[in-house]
Amino acid sequence: MTGWLLLMATGLLATIAVALWRIARGPERADRMMSAQLIGTGGIAIILLLAVAGEDWAMLDVAIVLALLAAVSIIAFAKSVRRVGTGDPEDDDHHD
Amino acid sequence: MTATEWLPFTVCAAALIGLGLYGLVTQPLLLRRVIAFNVIGSGIFLLFGALSGSESAGTDPVPQAMIITGIVVALSATALALALVVAHAREGGRDP
Amino acid sequence: MSLAFNTLLSLIIVAVAAAAILGRQAFMAVVFFIAYGLLIALAWLRLEATNVALAEAAIGAGLTGILLLVAWTRLRALEAPAPSPPHRLLQVLAGAGAGAVTLGLLAAISQLPAVPGLQRDVAEHLPVTGTDNPVTAVLLNFRTWDTLLETLVLLAALVGAWTLTRDEDWPGRAGRRHRVLPDGVLAQFGRVLPPVALVVGAYLVWVGGYQPGGAFQGGTVLAAAWIVAVMTGHLPAPRVDDRWMRMAVLIGPTFFLLVGLAGLVVGAFLYIPPGFAKPVLMAIEATLAVAIAATLAMLVFGAPEQGESS
């Protein structure tokens, strides 16, 4: 079982490596940020597998923290879309 | 956990320190020098952590605590450095 | 299988670091660094250091990435002139020097004698420290000096960032004013996330007493709650001369110093008598978490710049 879980975790690492290629490639900033998000989700899945494999359930807290802070960095990214950096990407009335 | 299984992280940490040093010296953009500085820092932490494990008695909490302290100090330095980079650009300064 | 996983992870970490350092675009470097922090957190889990993984996930991957994104946005708006790349010779020399450092480190490591760690000593004295988490015991009892000075470093960084304020902006609200559509997706996000972060942050501070967690990890998540509330326009950032904010920032180091001075009465500076250790440590954890949350959030908000945003 442990071997299987680690095998799955290694497979997830490989998918992360693929997403890294898209960060490098772009072309849009949205592509790069999206790939970072896939890496985040994949990393969280790896942590869940490692928690079972190592029977160390405190690792789940690391997964929660990562999921929370990934959400915060998405807000920071959404802010960075406009040059001003403090607005709302949905706000079409205030072009800058 | 055997020493062999941690060996990749030891090599990885040494490589990170070298990479970070190279970036710190050659990178013309100040923002990216801050990133290089952080890579050096995490490389040093990783080296410390990877070397502190032993086969029998489990992990050593003293390096762990010192690394957590180091992570917080690195964040403080990063926050101040980024504030300086932004202030430098605000005053119209060219990067050196 | 374990070795294969660790090897692949190490390779990916080095590749990501190289991309963040050597690539051309600044934004790409920032995104790579965010991914890098996550991968380093995974490495800490493999090194059986869950406490460090938590700190790295919250601080290294999370907050540092947010600071970089915010700084990148500011720099783009300021349109700083592009610097010229360094001389070819410097690149070659730096490459040779960096390579020598890496190889030298590896050579030195291979010569290291195997020494037993301090885990046995820590385990032996754990009962008198007032906590069951050995890392918390080291941070708040065995090596209290480190932790006290660390909180002062955080404070110094905040003061340093504030000194960069222009005269006409002082003392205003921290950072710039955020403007968000009241019923947009971003505002919705800002309603859901802070309560969850508050609960998770408080939980992490609490469990730091007996399992991975603690004031630094929990405080960072609490800071995230505040940062989200401000960035999504639900709360204004506090003024830099706000009394409550300043009390929150100072309560951690102040309480810590008071404990240290009280220790002087019964023995030595920062000595915590075993009988009082548990309540004292819990109080230190709680006050530190509040101070860390406030300081980190203020560092992300930045020095007052409200004049520009209108």
Add this chain to the structure above:
Amino acid sequence: MIDGLTILLTALGLGFFAVGSLGLVRFPDTASRLHALTKADNLGLGLVALGVALQAPGVVEVIKLVLVWALALFSAGVAAQLIGRVAARRP
């Protein structure tokens, strides 16, 4: 029996992640990559979390797993909307 289910679910989860990252590489434009990605990786995480939940020693761990997945789903949904707008309106 339960172990078998965990093996099946984690394998399925990995499959979805693989499909997601394949889409990230193969699809021609930002908008379609966004679509492929947000669905595939969150389904993948859900399946892995389900497989892991079967091995959980207590209710607390299951609650944490649900929280992790809910957070990931929620922020992926929001990110898809916000990033989608950015992709739709190239500056």
